[in-house]
Amino acid sequence: MHHWFEQHSDTLDRALDACQKRYAWSAYTESPSSKIHGKERPAAGKANFQNMLGNAFPLEQPGQIGVTGEEISPYTREPLEVTYPKIDINVLYQAIEEALPGWRDAGIETRVGICLEMLHRCSEQLFENAHATMHTSGQSYIMAFAGSGANALDRGLEALAYAYKAMKDVPATADWRRSFGGDGAAHLQKTYKIMPRGISVAVCCATFPLWNGYPALMASLATGNPVVMKPHPSAILPVALMVKTCREALLDAGFDPNLVTLVADTRAQPATLDLLQHPRTAIVDFTGSPTFGRWIETNCTRAQVYTETAGCNSVVLESCNDLQAVAGAIAHSLCQASAQMCTSVQNIHVPAEGILVQDEKVSFEGVCEALVSAVEDHLKDPAKAAFLCGTLVTEDIYQTIEGIRREGRERGRLLRDSGPYDHPEFTNARTATPLMLAVTQKERDLYSQELFGPISFVIKGGDADDCLKAATRDACEHGAITSHVYSANTEFLQRAQDAYNLAGASVACNLVGMPINFAAAYSDFHVSGLNPAGNACLTDLAFVANRFRIVQRKVMV
């Protein structure tokens, strides 16, 4: 018998403390450096990945009716030729329902202990995961190791800590005695039992499959719900690796591995709707487009639905002390992961008259130039560019860029054109540098939607308050996951924070000298649930507390 809860209890305790106090903490190693890991582990991870290519992924699940999978590496533009089980969902669901009772009755500590072990085992395969993420999601190696590795695991642990806290809020038993006057008296022994809702489906996105994948898995599984992972057809392998590891941990602990399963598909033969609309699907976690997310929120009313979609993340630039630092920070966001992150900046609002920099006026043009120059600066070293930008997850993004370039030129001005950059290692990599356009607020219909990929707008407003008004209105009506304000004016900064918060958006102020896209597990409440960019926060109590219910029994003593 395993003792994983005890073994990992320090990790859980530290996560609970970090969630409570929200300081910077990580349970996992973020750097892939061989100074930390030695040379063997990175090499072995890469070899393991390479050995998967061209083969059937080793996953034995009930209901297999063939194989599926058509992933293409954004680095080589060659098919990975990894196949996954194609699944008859009804057969799978039957098997999952057979697995459920044992898991439901295993108790909080057993489930949480196994979840902690799953995260630990996943942390041992971060090199494999990094290569799998690179060659599906298109992230750079470093980003794939950190953002889709350690950072994503931290978010899973964060969700697990909240799930544990919410479940432990329910005592196991109670002793209840009272008199009812003339109606008698009672002494009751009460027992409270955590009950899962049922089968939980986690629909992952293409660019950061495990970023919300781990939190969804942990939140549902810890509270007793079996989880079906539904990866995006472009990015199955990282999810499959996780599912395999979780199933092994379940088996080692003596549980049915079908508590965690994978349903892979292709764009041509999608399986998502069948899962979402299945009458036995009780919980849905969705990461993806706002349109589909909204559809799920409105139509999948039988299930508990948690969504993170996207918005048009904005910057309002009012004034600053160091324009180069500010432009560098914003430009970093425009480049990082080719702006395919949920936290990437798209809309940069700048007053028509320009901004004050250390009491000197810099014109709107000057700001645009500083931004473009900062982007060029991030791109000038090809190795750094590759590390920062990674590749495009799908070919479609080229079409988006082309369309917006054309339309942007008609309706505004091209500040910087997008083009491929030369990847030092993969000559065929699907790359694109930032497309930057200058427009006025009249083009709101163009920029107030999420344009997926390295596309951004410098938007000329009236004064800074007018810029703020436009940006916060977009956040409120079209969603925002991150928002930034740069201002050396204390009063404006206060107004801006209030305005964003009132628009249901979280806001970051004057961030420079760090990757401003970074969302910190245990500290940032990621997604507010108050604007169209999603209905859930990953993670807060609301993300976990309704994944289980409580039934009780009371017996007269």
Place this chain on the structure above:
Amino acid sequence: MHHWFEQHSDTLDRALDACQKRYAWSAYTESPSSKIHGKERPAAGKANFQNMLGNAFPLEQPGQIGVTGEEISPYTREPLEVTYPKIDINVLYQAIEEALPGWRDAGIETRVGICLEMLHRCSEQLFENAHATMHTSGQSYIMAFAGSGANALDRGLEALAYAYKAMKDVPATADWRRSFGGDGAAHLQKTYKIMPRGISVAVCCATFPLWNGYPALMASLATGNPVVMKPHPSAILPVALMVKTCREALLDAGFDPNLVTLVADTRAQPATLDLLQHPRTAIVDFTGSPTFGRWIETNCTRAQVYTETAGCNSVVLESCNDLQAVAGAIAHSLCQASAQMCTSVQNIHVPAEGILVQDEKVSFEGVCEALVSAVEDHLKDPAKAAFLCGTLVTEDIYQTIEGIRREGRERGRLLRDSGPYDHPEFTNARTATPLMLAVTQKERDLYSQELFGPISFVIKGGDADDCLKAATRDACEHGAITSHVYSANTEFLQRAQDAYNLAGASVACNLVGMPINFAAAYSDFHVSGLNPAGNACLTDLAFVANRFRIVQRKVMV
């Protein structure tokens, strides 16, 4: 400035402790006895109630466009002739939205302190409330004082304690520092803010208007959401009294009274749908029929929806040591409040061969006789009958009784007919004693719905396990709020508890010598949310944690 949070902090602390350990506790006085309250307060309460009759209820709210109200006393069958403001909802909502910011920004302790004061003030008007509840909901005086008074207030305090706990789980600030290696370093000061969802609508039921009214009000208001109370057209006055008191407390604390408002209506001109479908309605708490509840759950997808509806509460009788005690306990449930409680028993499953009582077989007939005899016993003293049964909330129930009597006679056997009982004080009272029918499981379509009023079935099953199977299937498919098992057989008792819990229903075992309908605040998780009798538990963390969201701001230091 008030110091209500400090003043009532002991009450809050004790409620938090009671919720955690779930022992028996009450913050309010359950008995209306003049030994406790003296003679003046009861008399003054009654006089206050009588002075309201025939008058416009003193409530000044924005958007008044006339008067409404057509309550009829179930005791006198005379109109109360109390009128309430008829409201233009759009005008009211505008005023509420103006009230929201001050409340949102007041902070947790201020809001919770005012909520505690509201409960305290409501506890000071329990005599008025008791008479208002009698003459609208039809409850007996004692039940109106306790069940709709102290017990309901306790549930409000319970919800408030959970809301406080959930909000305090979010720290106000955090200090966050980390290095990003080559990408820089950061020191961020973070601030987290609790944000309400918006306007909350609480739709109350006719029979126990404040039973879920207080919890809904407290859960939403404490978390920053203004609350519109929507009473049932038959039972406005108790809700109006509460609203008036809450508005006074808000005013005394310097807040806009429109944070708590009343929208009254009549059956002919209902206002509920306009409230539910209003685009600014963000939260709905509904207590009422399963059909309407299900409709709201499916259609009001823009709002957070919490429902408590109804089920066909069952008893499974396998064996016992004291049949008279068991029959007495069950009969108490059939009589209490004329079985108009959400916890009233409707379906009594008894094996065809009868049951063992102290190793002696008592036939199915014998059990039926014991039950009927126990009911007669509860009714034989008119004063006790009146105290126990109260009156029927609406005239409709007579038609239900008539229909079921006719159909029951055709499809089964009349064990005990329903008829009026003579109320010692109100000669015109709308009364009905229990209608009891014996049927087999073939009549499932008849008994597997909630039949509102004093109607019950003794259902002949196969053996005890067959009875259990039928009862738990009904709980699962048609809902159950309470379920009872009587058995002296340890193994059966265990099986029965497991079966009910697996059906998503809580279960009570061998309860005798106490009112078995009693649901204890701070101890019983009322409604599981796992069967069709409602989607929410009143109260657990899930009931409160999603009524607010979190927005943050982070500033680089």
